[in-house]
Ligand SMILES: Nc1nc2c(c(=O)[nH]1)N[C@H]1C(S)=C(S)[C@@H](COP(=O)(O)OP(=O)(O)OC[C@H]3O[C@@H](n4cnc5c(N)ncnc54)[C@H](O)[C@@H]3O)O[C@H]1N2
């Protein structure tokens with residue numbers, strides 16, 4: 504059955520919208536705090552306690568009543584308040600309590616004089632802190648109050664947010680289940696790294712890279728055994744796979760050996776995207792199988808597959824975890840001129856830098872052939888050129904999509 508011509512040559516935005524349609528957050532699971540890094544919160548984190556929970560000393564010194572303060576006056580040392588061991592009584596007039604950073608300021612006290620301005624004489628202490636010493640007290644709730652919304656659902660747990668979740672006292676964190684992504688490389692020419700290729704074969708590289716990207720983007724990747732250009736074998740490989748998304752590599756174009764779509768038609772494939780007006784990556788396609796499983800078909804050329812993973816795989820993975828699927832671009836200054844762009848939106852491999860004035864700059868690699876693995880390994884951004892964009896000059900502002908490297 505021929506697919507509708509309206510599914511061909513879609514804009515990047517249209518294709519992405521079709522891929523995102525119906526991609527809602529998967530179920531919720533609870534993970535240990537220390538396992539939550541990189542996961543997406545499925546429920547908001549709300550503080551059930553203020554931080555700090557008490558007025559806390561900001562310095563090592565002495566807690567007294569401000570109204571009672573006079574330079575050189577002798578105060579009676581009444582006891583000690585340390586972090587984790589509060590002074591249990593009220594500080595009375597004429598008394599000073601030894602206090603340390605992070606310790607609760609005892610009731611009655613509203614001033615901490617730093618120890619550098621104090622002279623201890625047995626059971627007494629005197630201060631030379633001027634007329635209006637600084638309070639050196641962190642008010643209860645100064646970081647956050649009980650009931651405060653600390654993080655929204657959809658936030659990705661990073662090391663800084665991890666500290667917030669821990670500060671809220673959570674040992675278990677409610678997160679979205681990670682989407683399971685099956686990756687299938689296809690092509691008679693492919694052999695796994697480590698095998699001995701024939702003269703007409705190459706090493707399969709795409710599935711390793713894509714699996715790593717899927718994991719970095721919050722999914723759980725599993726690589727299926729690569730298949731040759733054999734429709735029956737491709738269909739048999741995909742048939743039993745349990746996945747939230749199946750990604751195929753190669754066999755997407757129009758040649759006699761581009762068999763992935765014909766193979767998956769036997770599993771009831773309905774296309775939502777047939778081709779995209781994007782360079783590289785025109786043969787990218789997307790559809791659903793009869794049983795509802797989603798399939799993203801990436802072209803085999805390595806740069807095409809990796810560019811289109813950024814544009815069409817990262818966003819649905821975000822949507823399936825409840826995170827923000829928006830592709831966010833930055834502005835950069837062009838280092839060298841670019842020629843006019845053709846009818847397809849062009850995502851050029853580029854290198855970012857910061858110029859002497861501290862501005863972000865982008866430099867597109869001269870060779871943008873979609874087969875080049877070496878160029879991609881040096882690129883740290885994709886530079887977007889709109890369809891039909893005129894030539895651009897050095898110094899022009901361009902849009903870039905920084906790649907997460909390292
Ligand atoms: N007559 C036309 N020919 C082509 C068109 C077209 O519109 N008309 N489109 C071209 C474009 S654009 C692209 S992109 C490629 C992509 O085609 P396929 O998705 O069918 O990819 P393959 O032919 O299977 O492979 C292309 C290239 O990439 C190598 N490859 C494939 N898989 C892997 C892998 N897993 N790891 C490493 N390298 C891989 C493969 O050996 C080929 O060299 O089609 C154009 N042709």
Ligand code: MOO
Nearest residue numbers: 783784785807873
């Ligand atoms: O679109 Mo293909 O990816 O240009 O080589």
